[in-house]
Amino acid sequence: MKSLLPLALVLGLAMIYGIWYQKSRGRIKSKSPAATATPTVTPAEIGSDFGSRVTLLQFSSAFCSPCRATKALLADITADLSDVHHVNIDAESNLELVRRLDIRSTPTTLILNGNGVEVGRAVGAPKRDQVIAALAGVASIK
Amino acid sequence: MQNTKENIFGDSKVKLIDARGPRFSAGITTIVLATALVTHSAILISIQLAIFAIGAILSPAKTPYAFVFKKFVKPRLTGDVPTEDIRPPQFAQSVGLIFAVAALLGSFFGISALFTVAVGFALAAAFLNAAFNFCLGCELYLLIARATKR
Numbered sequence: 001m002k003s004l005l006p007l008a009l010v011l012g013l014a015m016i017y018g019i020w021y022q023k024s025r026g027r028i029k030s031k032s033p034a035a036t037a038t039p040t041v042t043p044a045e046i047g048s049d050f051g052s053r054v055t056l057l058q059f060s061s062a063f064c065s066p067c068r069a070t071k072a073l074l075a076d077i078t079a080d081l082s083d084v085h086h087v088n089i090d091a092e093s094n095l096e097l098v099r100r101l102d103i104r105s106t107p108t109t110l111i112l113n114g115n116g117v118e119v120g121r122a123v124g125a126p127k128r129d130q131v132i133a134a135l136a137g138v139a140s141i142k
Numbered sequence: 143m144q145n146t147k148e149n150i151f152g153d154s155k156v157k158l159i160d161a162r163g164p165r166f167s168a169g170i171t172t173i174v175l176a177t178a179l180v181t182h183s184a185i186l187i188s189i190q191l192a193i194f195a196i197g198a199i200l201s202p203a204k205t206p207y208a209f210v211f212k213k214f215v216k217p218r219l220t221g222d223v224p225t226e227d228i229r230p231p232q233f234a235q236s237v238g239l240i241f242a243v244a245a246l247l248g249s250f251f252g253i254s255a256l257f258t259v260a261v262g263f264a265l266a267a268a269f270l271n272a273a274f275n276f277c278l279g280c281e282l283y284l285l286i287a288r289a290t291k292r
Contacts, residue, residue, distance in 0.1 A: 003180075004180060006179055006180075006258050006262055007176055007179050007180050007265075009262075010179070010262045010265050010266050010269075011176075011265075011269060013266070014265075014266040014269045014270055014273075015269075015273075017266075017270070018269075018270050018273055018274035018276060019274075021270075021274060021276055022274055061280075061283070061284065062156070062227070063156065063226075063227035063229040063230055064227075064230070064280065065161070065225075065226050065227070091284055091287075092284075092287055092291075095287060095288060095291055098284065098287075098288055099288055103284070104281075104284060104285055104288075105280070105281050105284055105285075106280075106284060
């Protein structure tokens with residue numbers, strides 16, 4: 001029987017990574033863009049006008065079940081909000097955007113303000129109260 | 143159980159499988175690879191390689207582990223059946239296959255470090271899948287598409 005050290009190392013590191021991974025999925029990371037920041041996508045590219053206050057731009061893959069859950073959640077939350085648009089696009093058929101916006105996995109949901117500037121993003125499926133809190137935090141463009 | 147169903151994104155018909163099956167298989171794989179890592183057994187890694195190959199080339203639902211799940215584990219499970227598209231688990235099996243091939247080459251040519259590293263990575267992926275439902279294949283899929291597709 002050879003050393004148990006590689007096994008202990010692999011499982012130990014994997015455990016640490018796994019715990020971090022679980023905690024970070026769906027968490028919404030905010031950005032504070034400069035006042036002069038310009039949008040990194042255009043309405044034409046995403047197939048929809050920007051919402052007057054917020055756009056939730058979700059990147060999905062066809063086979064990804066957390067994407068389905070996120071799509072359903074965001075559609076439900078935004079159904080009654082007239083100043084928020086939810087746009088869901090397929091990552092694989094929009095690789096230009098994926099590269100430009102540095103999307104690495106699906107679902108990734110970008111939070112854009114009324115000017116289309118990114119103010120936050122969630123990698124993985126966010127929870128309902130996280131989304132609602134994030135939406136509340138986006139100020140209107142005057 | 144396999145059945146075909148149109149998915150919510152309106153694509154052409156995709157195969158859906160019981161999502162708990164691949165996770166169970168990942169648990170068995172974790173035990174097999176952990177043992178292989180400690181014993182440096184070429185036989186054990188060859189067996190796992192064959193299983194990865196079946197899962198990657200045929201279907202993750204056709205491996206011996208999947209058979210055990212269907213016959214002995216699934217009948218004891220309660221609640222709704224969570225389904226998932228077959229493609230991410232199948233892709234994950236291909237990733238496992240690549241690691242297993244590297245490990246076997248390491249064993250064959252006496253490059254012990256290659257064996258240890260390759261088995262270590264495969265074990266980490268299987269463990270993360272079993273314990274945290276982390277799917278390495280899913281995470282890699284888009285990164286690979288980004289880097290390689292036009």
